[in-house]
Amino acid sequence: MASLSHPLKPRFLSTPKPKLQTNKCPTKVRMSFQESGPSIAVVGVTGAVGQEFLSVLSDRDFPYRSLKLLASKRSAGKSISFQDRTLTVQELTADSFDDVDIALFSAGGSISKQFGPIAADKGAVVVDNSSAFRMVDGVPLVIPEVNPEAMAGIKIGNKKGALIANPNCSTIICLMAATPLHRHAKVTRMVVSTYQAASGAGAAAMHELELQTREVLEGKPPTCNIFKQQYAFNLFSHNAPVLENGYNEEEMKMVKETRKIWNDMNVKVTATCIRVPVMRAHAESVNLQFEKPLDEDTAREILKTAPGVVVIDDRTSNRFPAPLEVSNKDEVAVGRIRQDVSQEGNHGLDMFVCGDQVRKGATLNAVQIAELLL
């Protein structure tokens, strides 16, 4: 049995299973192995996100008649336990997608670019976690609670499959909270500053943060393999390449993906993306400008009934969303909801949002997309 150890098991590095009271995500389906279920493939199954895909599929009793685990040649032959069976990892090839209904891709952009269209040609609906197709015209970019209508007409079992893109983690987490308010009062401008966890850079980055922290506490020089600088007890601008306009790619994803998901080319977004020494949940400080007035009490009530969102906004005890509290949880938490004192006439709000980067920021959202296909 291959070791596919998860760096996040220690109790206080991240918290276990969801316990927040919340509105359930709307598309949950209670099933598991079923003759009538779809055949599923998970591409990139040995990575951190691939492993979490299996965990989410199992947690949500996702129905399937077959489950194919795909990875690079190097990982082929490894065994993975799933529910009460042991499955063998197969090498990803052009022939992997015969008789696959839904293919969950998380093996990086270049693998998606190469094999996504092949899978779709063979009739699979590809839910791709990379950025490869997000901004491609005709490829729906979907958060199930936000814009399920974007994937209207896409079905499994067609001869011709389809590509659906999973948005970037920071975009998903921000829009889970911003969209219900946008629907009510129309967001015209959004200023976002992120506090992003190690998990966004993969399991190796999480391991490095832990290793470095141990080293620093022992007075040793920190091992810097994944990032060029010390991460323990530090923070830095997101490691994505910086573009000609001075924004990094992570930031421009938030700008562009928001426009596509909201189908609103006029919404103004700016973002500053920062990596902080936290394991697996992102936080975001979000300043909103609205076309119509929206007071904070109405906003709070809207968010309390928003699917997949939980409000943590206790001013008396100073209890608000924090990454550790949402780690390993499905819901996006929102708090610090307040009328922006820098804007006139109830046209602005500030809020603070936290969500698990690996779950709602990636795998859960993709699995929810797959659930919409059932």
Added chain:
Amino acid sequence: MASLSHPLKPRFLSTPKPKLQTNKCPTKVRMSFQESGPSIAVVGVTGAVGQEFLSVLSDRDFPYRSLKLLASKRSAGKSISFQDRTLTVQELTADSFDDVDIALFSAGGSISKQFGPIAADKGAVVVDNSSAFRMVDGVPLVIPEVNPEAMAGIKIGNKKGALIANPNCSTIICLMAATPLHRHAKVTRMVVSTYQAASGAGAAAMHELELQTREVLEGKPPTCNIFKQQYAFNLFSHNAPVLENGYNEEEMKMVKETRKIWNDMNVKVTATCIRVPVMRAHAESVNLQFEKPLDEDTAREILKTAPGVVVIDDRTSNRFPAPLEVSNKDEVAVGRIRQDVSQEGNHGLDMFVCGDQVRKGATLNAVQIAELLL
């Protein structure tokens, strides 16, 4: 000799002495013990900031003819080494300020409220690091690089002393970078999200962050004395009390102090203040709106010549300001300077600012104020 150990000595928790190439702070004075120098008192000398006061006075060869170390009754009698002498801590009383020219206060707001006016009545110029007098009419709130004119007319050696307030750390660090741009293009609105270090909550908070981190890595429950929740590998809304408008006190300090320091009651500011697991330097994501157009190249050139500011803005190698790089340093670092894509016609900029909370955020700024008196 009392143990006044400093929690920040380990090499990789924070970095040693300044090595950044920079414009020197403008008021530096190269002197030390001098018959003609002022007599100095440091109030709250046994605290983390009090200790850093001594370090900054020594580093800057601040001239003095006598140095009085004051603290609570409990600390009276302790010995402290300063330069090549051993000084004894004296109990702070109403009689402590006879023949004191400059009193540097950092013993909390209630001590400042009680003893600050007494010291001023006896002829001392009080430079107070607490929030006690910051918003009091007639008390200058000063960042020497920003508004030295606010303390015009205040001199040492007068029969009647004066109170001068040191701004809040987050305000100082933000305005060091924002003011040179404000002078050029007039800031009309500023949206700030902070990434604040443990040091702002005192030495005990820094110790707790280190202790908790060790505990978490050993799989033990974290000790939560200073903060109500786990700080290691986590972040949370600033611990300051939340006011009726939903902002916490730390955030409203940024809003109000900016107006007073810029002497501009119309400038709009909103802030979200977050505590991150970093030891002693704050970071801030700052979005600016200007009355007049200001392009990013001009902004960068302005900041390159701004006193006490260093520009770290290397897009190619993704090198930007980070807390660890400015820890124990005098300069505020600024980078990620870019035209805001969410604003029209060069009327907006984003930037990321880092500064040592204990130094420029507190002690250095106060000592620079004292230097203006010489």
